Amino acid sequence: MTSTAHGAAMTYQYQYDDLGRLNTINVNGSSIITYGYDTASNIKSIAAMDSDGDGLKDADELAYYNTDPQRPDTDWDTMLDGWEVAHQLQPTVNDAALDADGDGFLNSEESASGTDPQAIPVVYVNGNAAAGGMAGHGRRLSLPSRTRCNTPD
Ligand SMILES: [Ca+2]
Numbered sequence: 564m565t566s567t568a569h570g571a572a573m574t575y576q577y578q579y580d581d582l583g584r585l586n587t588i589n590v591n592g593s594s595i596i597t598y599g600y601d602t603a604s605n606i607k608s609i610a611a612m613d614s615d616g617d618g619l620k621d622a623d624e625l626a627y628y629n630t631d632p633q634r635p636d637t638d639w640d641t642m643l644d645g646w647e648v649a650h651q652l653q654p655t656v657n658d659a660a661l662d663a664d665g666d667g668f669l670n671s672e673e674s675a676s677g678t679d680p681q682a683i684p685v686v687y688v689n690g691n692a693a694a695g696g697m698a699g700h701g702r703r704l705s706l707p708s709r710t711r712c713n714t715p716d
Pocket residue numbers: 613614615616617618619620621624632
């Protein structure tokens with residue numbers, strides 16, 4: 564069976580065990596779902612594969628995102644497919660050098676530092692939330708000093 568999603572040809576193969584139960588679904592040669600059964604032939608487990616470990620299931624990469632289920636970074640822009648999807652970036656377009664939230668940090672820099680590429684960091688000035696961005700970075704924020712505990716020698 565062949566169908567297309569986003570213009571990409573998808574070839575489905577279904578594998579059955581000795582008792583004729585659906586065992587594995589393959590798409591384009593890679594298994595995307597495997598089924599497990601108990602002794603009464605009830606489905607016990609359904610395992611969806613994430614072959615490249617990028618956080619997106621193989622089936623979703625093929626059907627929804629048009630990304631490569633065997634490659635964690637389909638567009639080679641240093642940001643993982645799953646991370647791009649989770650942060651509304653484009654997993655099939657190199658958008659590493661864009662600055663989605665306009666905070667002065669590139670998407671690739673936000674990925675490397677674990678910050679949100681869609682959120683400008685909030686900086687508090689005199690107790691009020693002020694616009695973030697470059698002005699806020701590097702500013703030293705004062706925190707209430709901790710009460711120092713005496714430790715026995
Ligand atoms: Ca994946």
